[in-house]
Structures are given as C-alpha cells and as structure tokens.
Amino acid sequence: xxxxxxxxxxxxxxxxxxxxxxxxxxxxxxxxxxxxxxxxxxxxxxxxxxxxxxxxxxxxxxxxxxxxxxxxxxxxxx
Numbered sequence: 001x002x003x004x005x006x007x008x009x010x011x012x013x014x015x016x017x018x019x020x021x022x023x024x025x026x027x028x029x030x031x032x033x034x035x036x037x038x039x040x041x042x043x044x045x046x047x048x049x050x051x052x053x054x055x056x057x058x059x060x061x062x063x064x065x066x067x068x069x070x071x072x073x074x075x076x077x078x
Contacts, residue, residue: 013025
C-alpha cells in the first residue's frame with residue numbers, strides 16, 4: 001500500500017518543532033483552502049495600479065549594453 005501525500009504531510013508536521021515552518025504552513029493552508037484570489041482586499045485604485053503594471057512592456061526598464069557602458073564608465077576608472 002502506497003503512502004498518500006496527506007499522510008506524508010501529516011508525518012512531517014508531527015515530526016517538526018519548527019514554529020516558523022508550522023506558521024507558514026498554517027497561513028498557506030488557510031489561504032489556499034479558500035476560494036479567494038490575490039486581489040481580495042484591494043481597493044479599486046490598487047487593482048488599477050496592478051492592471052497597469054501587468055500591462056507594461058516586458059522591456060520597459062531595459063537599457064542597451066551601450067547605455068550600460070556609458071552609465072558605468074566612471075565606475076571602471078581608477
């Protein structure tokens with residue numbers, strides 16, 4: 001008979017005295033056992049800001065190698 005993931009987790013929980021780990025597991029279990037979503041508790045402004053960030057281009061804050069070299073040129077001088 002194969003041991004289930006639930007049984008594995010229960011054994012691990014029983015064998016630890018690490019309160020930080022147990023607190024983390026408890027928090028995660030509470031969060032993931034609800035039908036909630038990451039935006040629960042955010043107001044409309046926060047949701048709009050999150051939408052703007054998600055829709056930003058991936059390379060928005062990227063600079064070219066040449067720009068990097070120019071910016072850091074003074075760092076390489078002695």
